[in-house]
Amino acid sequence: MVLEVENFYGVYLLYCTNPKYKGRAYIGYTVDPRRRVTQHNKGSKFGGARRTSGKGPWDMVLIVYGFPSDIAALRFEWAWQHPQKSRRLKHVTGKKSSEKAFNYRLRVLANMLQTTPWRRLPLTVQWLKQEYRTDFPVDLQPPSHIPIGYGQIKSKKVKKQSDNNEEDTDGDDLPSISFSQSSRCEVCVKKIKSDDMTVECIYPHCGVMSHIVCLAKHFLQNEPSELIPVEGICPRCKGSSRWGDIIRKKQGCYTDLMKEMTENENLASHWAEELHV
Ligand SMILES: [Zn+2]
Numbered sequence: 075m076v077l078e079v080e081n082f083y084g085v086y087l088l089y090c091t092n093p094k095y096k097g098r099a100y101i102g103y104t105v106d107p108r109r110r111v112t113q114h115n116k117g118s119k120f121g122g123a124r125r126t127s128g129k130g131p132w133d134m135v136l137i138v139y140g141f142p143s144d145i146a147a148l149r150f151e152w153a154w155q156h157p158q159k160s161r162r163l164k165h166v167t168g169k170k171s172s173e174k175a176f177n178y179r180l181r182v183l184a185n186m187l188q189t190t191p192w193r194r195l196p197l198t199v200q201w202l203k204q205e206y207r208t209d210f211p212v213d214l215q216p217p218s219h220i221p222i223g224y225g226q227i228k229s230k231k232v233k234k235q236s237d238n239n240e241e242d243t244d245g246d247d248l249p250s251i252s253f254s255q256s257s258r259c260e261v262c263v264k265k266i267k268s269d270d271m272t273v274e275c276i277y278p279h280c281g282v283m284s285h286i287v288c289l290a291k292h293f294l295q296n297e298p299s300e301l302i303p304v305e306g307i308c309p310r311c312k313g314s315s316r317w318g319d320i321i322r323k324k325q326g327c328y329t330d331l332m333k334e335m336t337e338n339e340n341l342a343s344h345w346a347e348e349l350h351v
């Protein structure tokens with residue numbers, strides 16, 4: 075089974091299986107892992123990176139995804155490629171001469187997942203090939219909200235509302251949830267104005283609305299020094315959700331519920347601004 079993921083921003087690890095260069099590793103960023111690994115293996119003439127060109131075949135071994143934006147993923151990629159230059163990774167010791175490049179890259183990754191800001195992102199680590207699967211060291215386990223998955227993965231395009239404007243203007247397809255003037259924020263109980271930044275509970279049976287800042291504060295009750303929550307409990311249905319999944323719902327990942335959203339682009343950066351990050 076192939077897992078399909080919407081709004082996909084991933085950072086992957088390639089492993090070189092060419093006996094001449096065996097053991098080499100390469101880190102890259104992609105929105106489409108399947109297309110990207112094909113490009114690497116076809117070489118630089120077909121969009122593959124120069125460093126991997128002609129040294130294939132490469133296996134895409136692992137991918138980290140769930141970044142709120144391409145910029146967040148690109149920063150992660152850079153730090154993973156250059157741990158010795160990243161001010162956040164000063165504590166990670168350099169590659170030992172006895173250590174394989176691949177194992178070193180995994181050790182850097184394990185450290186990154188425990189380091190701010192990455193340890194607070196709603197990431198998933200996905201092993202794409204069973205034969206490379208390696209356990210993270212006991213003392214470097216990822217935080218509990220970062221699951222480790224296994225199996226192939228495929229990015230899926232999110233249909234924007236503008237895409238179906240032409241064939242459908244009467245709104246028959248729109249979900250029954252509609253914005254009502256009398257909606258109140260579940261946290262502060264104030265009326266929600268049409269230009270307020272709001273989020274909805276991810277559970278379809280609940281879907282309660284809150285101001286984005288109110289819900290963030292609610293989720294951060296037990297860690298007031300942080301700016302962006304990791305996870306929390308819905309004030310209405312008591313369902314547990316990851317902050318990143320709430321933002322992903324707002325961005326249109328849960329398309330069947332979210333067709334009413336018109337502004338589904340760049341929200342990740344908007345909410346970060348609103349929370350003064
Ligand atoms: Zn509020």
Ligand SMILES: [Zn+2]
Binds near residue numbers: 280
């Ligand atoms: Zn709820």
